[in-house]
Amino acid sequence: MISVEEARTRICAAIRPLGSEQVGLGEALGRVLAEDAVARVTQPPAAMSAMDGYAVRAADVATVPVRLTVVGEAPAGGAFEGTLRAGEAVRIFTGGPLPAGADSIVIQENVTVEGDKVLVREGTTAGRYVRPAGLDFKAGDVGLPCGRLLTVRDIGLAAAMNLPWLRVTRRPRIAILSTGDEIVMPGEPIGPNQIVGSNGLSLAAFVTACGGTALHLGIAPDDRAALKQMMAGAAGADLLVTSGGASVGEHDLVHGVLREHGMSLDFWQIAMRPGKPVMFGRFGTTAVLGMPGNPVSTLVCALVFLRPVIETMLGQAEPDARTATALLGADLPANDRRQDYLRAELTYDPQRGAVATPFGRQDSAMLRTLAHADCLIVRPPYAEAAAAGTTVAILPFSGGTIGI
Template structure:
């Protein structure tokens, strides 16, 4: 059994980005860039108007009031084809290319439209309302660095670079195997009370997707070793990472490790000195990673948040440490002293800080639904009073 910090260090060491692939912009949301995004063109490519108004030469308005003939109009995507003649103006709209010779756009609210003539009652002042070519960025500029996760804001920048595809890190493909004769598919129980709905895989699948992974399948399996071994082989062939829940202890039907034995399972660690979730384990088989989580729902989700989330983040090109961004927050209630095992308490955010849930049982599911934080308690931590600062992690 190893310490939690040692386990996370081993996870970070294995959480290396997978292969690169190219995807279209409409498939790139949430992906991590494997290469920088370089602008293929300047933005704007030519000087454009920042306002609806009239394109003019500054010198022509130095002695207002004045009337200037309107030579034509310029629209976004369809500019005025000729240079701006001295002593004239062009009706122009936001985003339209500014005619050659333009050095100012006068807002339409400051001009009186007199048909073929525009009346300027006074010399303009303030901003010129012309966006110079390349004022946003120039061709060849790096708009986004490799390693960034694509957000809505960053996708706009990538599209503005005039790229239709981006080079990204492949999403880790994850197979989730839930084991136990006692499990049934939600909504399809036998009604005899002997079985329970399989709930863990749905939460795990959501966590995998939230941290950048792709769930390629969920399977519910009974405690039959040959069938489990067949499922393990198929999962290793299809996935980059296999997550198995249940069967992690030492009971007669705890087959989570045995099901991977024919595929050369090499355990990185077999237990972690934490509560809940001590039986969590990590290994490699057939060149693929395997994570074993407890069968109890709360223990499974807590250990997944602590160890599976950074693993998926790193495989997908993110910094695995981003998944363990601990911060400090004040306690809204008192806490008892911690025992000899590192403990992660489920808690919720409240106005006064963070409140630990009253039900900390590792199989609780109603209480789990209330938790949005984990409180970290180090081995031997003394009792904490209301207002004391504690380490917390978004859950």
């Protein structure tokens, strides 16, 4: 068995970023930039008012009160075409361009309007309430770097930079194949020795949430010919993910069938719990990641290994396990040689901070505890017994629709 860290390193080293495609800005949310997004315009394009008020020369309002003659206005989308002279002011609104000759803004709350004049009651200094040209960005600036996962805020920035199109990394095509005579799809008739399978659908949801395109191949029976035929559906995929059939039982066929048909095996079995029977190799041009069949093991391995694979394919920088720390909420015994991932609830103590309390039972078939967990407590191999209050590493689950 190899360590989790070595397995993740070897998997990611064998994966290369995918090619790119151009998409409209409206289609770019959640995609990963394949090249720097460079501003095509300067924002703001000229000095602008940050407030409603009056554009003035700071020298004219150094001593107040003082009366100034209003000679025009500069609304947003319009401009005062003349040049401001001594003793003059221009009515201006937020976003209006600063007139030539003006260097400051007196906000409207600090003046009294007297016909075509304003009485300035409170002075200002040069540059006050003025947004200089290029305050946000200048044409040619890199606003968003290559490898960035685009958020709602990023879409707004790209739009402001006048970028109607963005070049993003192609979504990885990931084929998913569950195995086992005992598994049926949700809604199908359940035989006396069968259970409803969750791995295919949960893995497909995981792939989608991480930015990939899931190709759900269905459930293969424990039959070599049928398994080979269904695996053919992965042709053209960037990655084949299997669940079940990768252990050592006589009905665990995935490993053998793939090797019989040309898979080059990198490794098989990892010193982790849950998830020992993890396999990685290459079947033709398609990488293969074999997962355990137990549903919790499958999703824990997806979090630890599949997400970094997808991030590497998408060109995201430095994929990792995103560990954090918390205080342990209950005593734990010493660990054995396998790195342990314990489902836990996460609470926050005003004095102590985050507290992770493991569920009492950690059976890898118990999906409900995974669904209700907030994080995984990560216990390294041969970790000593830990008392409540000890600082431990955790792998937090994401919020929103990803949830893992």
